[in-house]
């Protein structure tokens with residue numbers, strides 16, 4: 001198992017580029033199952049979750065090549081199944097459910113079960129498929145979905161779900177008739193998928209609003225797609241500059257997808273200048289504490305909550321951070337406390353009293369975004385931080401230490417036989 005050794009503090013200075021968005025790439029790769037032919041996808045990041053999705057698509061019967069671009073060739077599909085071994089390493093494997101049901105009218109997907117950040121059921125995905133005429137059976141840890149005919153439906157999600165919205169859009173594009181989905185997720189990754197499905201021949205309107213309307217079509221065909229930039233990586237880089245008192249010029253920056261986060265970071269005293277897809281960020285004065293509550297897009301993303309907490313742990317004053325999306329997403333707190341942060345948690349609310357400095361310590365990554373918060377805390381902390389279990393980080397941040405070392409960080413990746 002590998003670990004990162006980070007020596008700090010190192011103010012980050014220089015130019016850095018944002019990679020493609022993992023959470024846009026995964027559903028777009030899964031959507032290839034909807035149409036025969038070769039699907040060319042560019043701009044995908046080199047990440048473990050992308051390799052896992054490739055493995056899953058190959059298991060189902062697609063041929064996949066991954067060099068600079070990903071080519072997914074779909075002819076005859078072998079199986080309709082996402083097995084436990086893959087789903088347990090990546091919950092987003094559930095994204096093949098919608099396209100398989102859409103294309104084959106049946107699918108068998110291992111139930112994802114709990115994960116480090118919460119229970120994360122898929123009841124909303126299943127309820128929507130039922131409304132479209134599918135029969136659902138739970139069997140030995142697998143959910144089996146079968147539909148003689150999949151028809152359009154008027155469905156309202158009880159809860160806003162990103163992969164739920166994506167799955168049902170993908171099921172509905174080939175269904176008979178009109179599907180109206182209410183209370184859908186408005187995340188930019190949902191919009192990227194809708195744009196791609198439209199390019200493939202689907203009839204979809206409303207992505208990016210609360211209501212998506214889909215008129216089923218008989219057939220889709222492959223269309224090349226370039227993945228949008230990763231807004232979570234982009235904002236993580238802003239916070240890395242902010243916590244270290246550095247200056248970064250960040251390219252391929254999706255600022256229009258980050259209005260709320262940029263406003264919030266500006267109110268901490270960070271200076272952020274936007275020029276098209278280039279963003280310059282610097283922090284000269286002290287960091288100010290501000291409160292933050294996570295919310296579905298366009299609110300402050302839960303995927304940035306841990307990094308924002310690291311930032312607030314070094315701000316002057318007290319900040320209250322409320323997590324509303326996942327019930328167990330404060331696992332970075334004990335690790336930040338090991339580094340000298342002053343944080344108290346009560347349910348979904350954290351109270352962070354800013355400290356003047358953090359100190360390097362051995363810490364453990366517990367999930368993807370928690371790992372990112374430990375990395376940015378370590379860049380600002382005095383001394384050496386060793387982060388164990390960085391396989392979480394490798395699921396979502398492309399070449400993180402190479403990128404950060406080029407702008408002044410001191411990060412070494414080594415083997416850790418004990419960890």
Ligand code: EPU
Pocket residue numbers: 023026091092118119120121122123124125126159160161162163164185189302303325326327368369396
């Ligand atoms: N939920 C239900 N029932 C459902 C679906 C969701 O109760 O059927 C609940 C979840 O338990 C959670 C909330 O609804 O409390 C929102 O979950 P959502 O379904 O939106 O999450 P997701 O689609 O599984 C995606 C991202 C996550 C990101 C969340 C929220 C992908 C592949 N994953 O997950 O990304 O945190 O939306 O924005 O798009 C990450 O990248 O680190 C990550 C975890």
